[in-house]
Amino acid sequence: MNYALVTGGSRGIGRAVCTQLAGMGYFVLINYQSNDEEAEKTLQLVRDQGGDGELLKFDITDAAAAFATLSAWMEGHAGAYIEVLINNAGIRKDNLMLWMTGEEWTRVLDTSLNGFFHVTQPLLKNMLVKRFGRIVNIVSLSGIKGTAGQTNYSASKGGIIAATKALAQEVAKKNVTVNAIAPGFIRTDMTEDMNEAEWKKVIPAGRFGEPEEVAALVGFLVSPAAGYITGEVISINGGLYT
Template identity: 60%
Template sequence: MKCALVTGGSRGIGRAICVKMAAMGYYVLINFKSNTTEAENTLELVKQAGSNGELLQFDVADKEQIKEVLETWINNNEGRDIEVLVNNAGVRDDSLMVWLKDEQWDSVINTSLNSFFYVTRLVLDGMMLNRFGRIINVVSLSGLKGVAGQTNYSAAKAGVIGATKALAQEVGRSGITVNAVAPGFIKTDMTEGLDEKELKRSIPVNRFGLPEEVAHAVGFLASKEASYITAEVLSINGGLYS
């Protein structure tokens, strides 16, 4: 059985990616931290898309939880290969750097950057053994251009971009591609408090994007047809920045 693991899969972009993976025929592992109700809603959508899956509850910011839950699942599920890994989980905790607290820095770096390392390292063994894999990292416009008030978030996402390019060099000969997608303003919980009417004036296509549009790009990068694309960062921002 071929599996796709999506971190932060219970809502927003993560949910849309889970549904896309299901439509592509994958058994979907839906990682979530605490909102069981939303995770179960995502699982129901996965089933409606014609596949199946299960919930994996762990905090991606906690390396011990990752090891306990994810490593245990891998060891107990021989024959269920994680073929696609989507590192989507992330948090924002914005503040100008002069007022940025230690815990704001640590929580964002742990969730958005360190999780990439601890989750990917566990999954990579199986991909190397099977000589096939797709790793797609959800980064951000902030990681490409930097955004005032998001020093922590911009640093975390820029770190994942660098890691994406480096890891792609290491595993390409093993049939594994490593890419990233960098969304701009997407209609999710993370952008609910933003002034969409004002902000969309700066976007050439004059609107916010949809989670499904990000998921479609992830689906393409996860496909066998994308086997000659690696170490790339695909911007999905309506032309706001490239």
């Protein structure tokens, strides 16, 4: 059986990625922090695809909790390993830097940057030993061009972009690829507070993207066909920024 882990898998892009991977035959481990009801919905959608999965509830900003949960899973699945990791979890706490609180800064960076480390580092060894792995980090347009009011979010996603490029070089010889996907405006609960009608006027494609479109790109990057693509940041933004 082939295993894939998706952080922040209970909603939005994470949910779409879970169902995409289930359709590709993966047993999907759905990480989430708190919303049991939404996580169960994702698991049901995975099963509706003809696949299966399980819920892994832990806060990725908590190093001890992440390590304990992942270690317990590995101990309970001797001989198996998580070959696909999608680092999707992220939060926004938008504010102008002038008014930004320490908590708004720290929480956003903790989730994207520290969360990336807490989940990825424990899983790397098995990928290298087995000589196959796929890591895809969901970043953002904000991490490439920067967005006013999102200094914290832009910094966190920009940091993951740099980490993607560095880690890709460390593990490439073992057939482990590390890539990032940078979505623009995707129709999820994270963008529901934005004025879609106004933003559509500046997006060349004239619309917001759908989570399933991002998930399809994830599906390609984890496939054998993408084995020579690593260290890349692929934008999916309807032409808003190239």
